[in-house]
Amino acid sequence: MSERLYYHNLDGVGVAQLKGMRLHNVADQAGQDQIVSTGNNGSPLSSQNAGLGIYRTDLRRVAYWSGSEFIFQEIEIDGDIRFKGQLDASLAIDDPAQPQAVDNISGYQYVVTVAGTLNAGATGVAFSPFADVTPGDQILFVSSTEAYVIQRNDVQATESIMGNIRLATQGEVDDGQSSNTAVTPKTLGVRLTSHPKMFVTSMDLTGAGNDNILQHDLNLVNKDGFVLSASHNGRTIDVEVESIDVNRVKLSSLLSLGGVVVAISGLVK
Incomplete structure (x- = not known):
């Protein structure tokens, strides 16, 4: 392509147009x-x-x-989301060793490449809902003092890794074997009320038919709905038992016995 060389400015005197021109x-x-x-x-x-x-x-x-x-050139709209680069969360946000200079400007978004806690380099910045991040998470500044943490690493949660977790079924809660599901108050409540709870203690019994009150505080579903066993010197013994209420029983023995081991189990509220 032939070229014509200009060694001066071209002045269109404010009205002229350059048509068909390419940069x-x-x-x-x-x-x-x-x-x-x-x-x-x-x-x-x-x-x-x-x-x-x-x-x-x-x-x-x-x-x-x-x-x-x-x-x-970038078309910039104030507050618009703009991807700005990578972020090493093991370093302070303003650390010179960051892979990309980090600015807490509204709309600026970064992706985490190294896990850590967003910390000292962002003095005065509140990270929601948490500051602990792992690779793949995104940081979106909505102002100079506030940023959202968007969890993007779609993995199964463990005891050491944040991720997705499923709510356990009632059967899984009752079975008690699942290690990667979550228990809710409802499923836990059902399990506690449908499974026996045990109280074990050692006590001295006074003889001659005296009353010996045992406070077990199991809060039984039914004050008579329990099983009690007693042993002395390694042998099972029989004593008279009377239920007082859902938290207490009365034991009676003809002889005085020291160090009687008593175990009570029953459904609790």
Whole structure:
């Protein structure tokens, strides 16, 4: 393509138009670097060349020379979400070792590459709903003092890894074997009321038919709905038992016995 060289400015006197004009097409990074090094009449670009425009055909983006570097044009809307790069949560947000300079500006979004706790580098920034993050999580600033943490690593939760977890069925709660499901107050309540609970203690019994009150505090479903066993010196013994209420029983023995082991089990409320 033939070229005509101009060694002066073109002034349209405020009304003229340039029709059918294209910006300088640059094929790739190498071509862009070549302009930086020789674009000023064979010399490197400088502050005097600020405003010089190019079009990167490989990226299909327009860039302008700021005076020190080419800046790619972005359509920016205040508060709009813009992906800004990676974040190492093991470092402070303003740590120079971060893979990308982090700015707490509304709409700026980062992806976590290294797990950690978002901490000292973001003084005055509140992270919701938590500050502990793992790779794949995203940080979205909604103001200079507030950011949302979006959990993106869709994995099964464990005791050491945050992730998804399923609510246990009543059968799984009753079975008591599942290690990767969650128990709710409702399923736990059903299990507690449908399974016996035991109270074990050692006590001295006074003889001659004296009353010996045992406070077990099981809060039984039925004050008579329990099983009691007693042993002395390693042998099972029989004593008279009378239920007082859902939390107490009365034991009677003809002989005085010390160190009687008493076990009570029953359904609890």
